[in-house]
Amino acid sequence: MPLSAVDPDSVGGYQLLDRLGSGGMGVVYLARSASGRQVAVKVVHAQFAQNEEFRTRFRQEVAAVRRVSGAFTASVVDADPDAGLPWMATLYVPAPTLSDRVDKQGPLPAAEVLRLARGLVEALGDIHRVDVVHRDLKPANVLMAPDGPRVIDFGISRAVDHESLTFTGHIMGTPPFMSPEALSRPREVTTASDIFSLGALLVYAATGHGPFDAESPYLTMYQVVHEEPALDRVAPPLRGIVERCLDKDPSGRPDLGELARMLGELSEEDLSADDDASRPVSGPSSGPGWLRPLRGRSSLALVAAVTVVGLGAGALVLTDDMGTGKPADDRPSAMPSSAGAGRPSPVREAALPTGWRPWELALSGANGEPDAFADCRSDGLAVYCSGNGFHAARIDAASGHVDWRVPSSEPGSSGDVDARAGRVLLRGPADSDGSQREDLIVLDAKTGKRLWTRRAAFTGRVAFFGRAVLSSDGLEDGSLVGRDAATGAELWSTPWPGDGLICESLVFDDAPYAACSGTPQEGTTFLRLDPGNGTPEEITHVKGLTHPVGLDGSDLLILVWAAEDGPVERVRSLLRVDVRTGVRRTLNLPARPVGAATLAEGRLFFVQDTGLVTAIDTTTGEQLWSEDTTVDLLGPPIASGREGAVYLSSYSGRLVALDLRTGRKRWQTPAMGTSAFGSSEGTSPMRTGGSLVTMANGSLRSLDPLHPNTSN
Incomplete structure (x- = not known):
């Protein structure tokens, strides 16, 4: 992925060559040292650099990677956890992740799963030998190099002899690959937790699905703690080993020495013979058919049971609404009839667009590859967006219909969209020669026709004011x-x-x-x-x-x-x-708030990347309320005095509504899926009349904020 205009030329003396990827915590670049060696440089997102807890976590990650060395890990080359934007450089391994490999080619043959298992056991041996627990062993953290797997990303690892560090009230990890104790007693996690994660990862490699997959993360976490794994599609010689790794009791799992012995007794020839018998005769490897129903429990019993999961210190407490206002089926709950006893129901901000229905939109490119929305603004009853694969597009707010789209053959995406008075403003991708020159483009809002273009290097945003455009x-x-x-x-x-x-x-x-x-x-x-x-x-x-x-x-x-x-x-x-x-x-400001600040409805809202939202009175400086939404990486909020609500959208598209007066959560929607174009930051919701439009993972979604349950 080519560098964009916002990417630096170098980090810590390493010349950046390309973007390898972007996640929730940072961006990873391909870079070159002064001697010509290629390295992978991980740079923390700016919003995390402002978080003291995260900086401490990043220092722990650097320390953990420096302690670990071996053939199946990527060793650290250089790091500066105290820089303005903390960074770490590791040896570059030109290989896809296990998740990419399975997504594109399907489950691995059983013989290859055996080779993967042996390599990961050796990697965990190198990690555990220096008293480090990885705690996030999952397909996205395993690189499939030709000479064997590499375990990467020690972002939530910890030394066995140190206290675990979590964001307050949050559990760190990926539920389908977490151990029961990591979900319910995170401070008691030992090396045995990595063994459980290894078992879940091997099931994924062999079948394309985790052993505890369910319709929602909440059901997945329940099944990890209470249910037996689904192993019927794992080749029989491996099945018994994986089953022992997935023992609910940490003491019942094999240690690495025993695992290495059991795997050494298997032959690739025997596994190849059993491989065909363990795979389905026909049908896709994904879809709703593979989701397992809960065995021996009613859905009502599930809701009651999950309330006791995660009561350990620092764990995520799973209550009937998870602190999110959502029922167990992952649909948004209806807004209460009132925000409090004796208080009137909220009044709609504006009428819904004529003919409005809930909609979700993802664009298809001319070559069949998906195009993705990158930046959007609403104006009246239309939404104007720029993105990857196109300069700009206009979307009807009532139906989600694309009224027009201006294609682009240039790499990268346009940005800084603004719209008003019948015109759309955007910036084209920057030159790749380092000059950072780019086009300033204005289009006719009705037709998409280009009205004019100016080329320059711009500092900061460009925007309309009055009948003019302001730029630096x-x-x-x-x-x-x-x-x-x-x-x-x-x-x-x-x-x-x-x-x-x-x-x-x-x-x-x-x-x-x-x-x-x-x-x-x-x-x-x-x-x-x-x-x-x-x-x-x-x-x-x-x-x-x-x-x-x-x-x-x-x-x-x-x-x-x-x-x-x-x-x-x-x-x-x-x-x-x-x-x-x-x-x-x-x-x-006595509350000493932390986070990105937004002014709305006469209040300052500070939004932390951990999901904590704090409201400050702009006339006194006093804190009005502070609410932990439990939703990470929320974007800037918008507020409605008439509806008495604050709306925020996460990087995954979860839309959260908070009471403007008290901060109490009213409702929350599910995420909008995943995409290769997914952003690591949330964006601000957009008003289009009485409806809301959110953007995430390259897609748009519209819903009625007063009836979010009917919009799902």
Whole structure:
């Protein structure tokens, strides 16, 4: 995957060559050292760099990988867990993951499963020998190299003689491949937990499915703890070994020495002979037919039983609604008739679009490969998106119908979509020559016809204001530029003030602003620009690290960190500056909130990557409420005073509704599946009349926020 405009040229002295992938916690790049050696560089996402617990976890991962060495692991080459964006470089292994291999080619032949098992036993031996428990052995963490598997990603491993580190109230791992004790008693996890995960992984390799797969993660976790594994499609010589690995009691599982002996007694010839007998005669290897019903339990008994799972310290407690407001069948529950006793039912923000029905949309490309939405904005009753495989598309909010789509043959995806007054604004993919020049494109909203294009290197976002477009052109000694939205003609150009400053263009309440920064010690100057001629007027100057969140009346709200602390610390204060007079008022934030901040309905919402959402009163600085949604990687929220709700969408497309006044969770939807184009960050939900549209995994989904259960 080629590098994008937002990717750095190098990390820690390693020149980046390509993107190998992106996950929930970070991005992995192919890179080259000064000596020419290829390495895989894992860079933590910016939002996690602000989380003290995660930094500690990343330091543990680096320490764990450094302790482990062997033929079946990828050793660490270099790392800096204390960098602004923590990173780690390991030896590059040019091989697909086990999950990719099974997805594309189906289950492995039994003889290959045996070779895989022997390699993984040796890898676990190297890991356990230095008193490390991996705790996340799964198909995505096994590389299928020609000379044997490699175990990677020690992100949630821990030393046997240290306390486990979890995000508070969260369990770390992948449920289909976790042991019963990892789900219910995570602080008691030993090396035997990795043996259980190995057994589940071998079943997946042999059959294409895990031994405890079910219709939802909650049922899967229940079956891991209470039910017997599904092993009927595993070749008989391997079945007995796998069954012992999957013993519910850790003491009943074989150790690595015994496993190596049992696997050594098997021959590939015997397994090849049994292979055909263990596979189904016909039919696909995936689909609803393979899901197992619960044996000997009613669904009501299941709901009662799962309430006792995970009561160990730090575990995820599985209650009847999992703290999510969802029943066990994974559909969103209906919104309560009232948000509290005696309180009226919420009023709809706006009428639903005429003829609206729930819909979900994924695009197919011209060559049969999927196209994927990358950035979207709503305007009226339409949604405008850019993405991989196309410049832009317009989607009807009522039906999900694609009104038009502008194809693109260029690699990468367009971004920074904005839409208003019959026009659509977007940025084309950046040049691959390092100049970071890219197209600024405006289209006719009704037809998709290109109205004009301008090419430059842009700093920050571009956006409409009034009847113009604001951008910050250049990477050094640049200018703030206003262009006519209809023609692209330059209306004015205002040079960045001062040497060494970089200005980011901002639009608040349809007016142009800019934030011009140097070092944290030099601080940031905030400017208001005359919409007609671009003349700058200084609003205020703030030292240290800052982040403007928007206007509240005539006050610009600015979050401030102390310069010596950096953004990894909690936010200390909120600065309110009247843009007309420059009068400043500083509000201390006693709650010291952490997370990405969004201004909505007169409140500041801080959203942590762990799912904790905190609401702050912008007039007093006091905390209004704080709610753990238990949904990771949520995007920026939107709020509706009429509906009395806050809406957030996760990177997987789970939509969460919280009560605006109390923070109490009203409902939550299922995820939107998986995609090769999936983002590692949540996006903000979009309003289209009375409906909501969310984007995740390259797809769009529309639902009625007052009746989410009928929208599933």
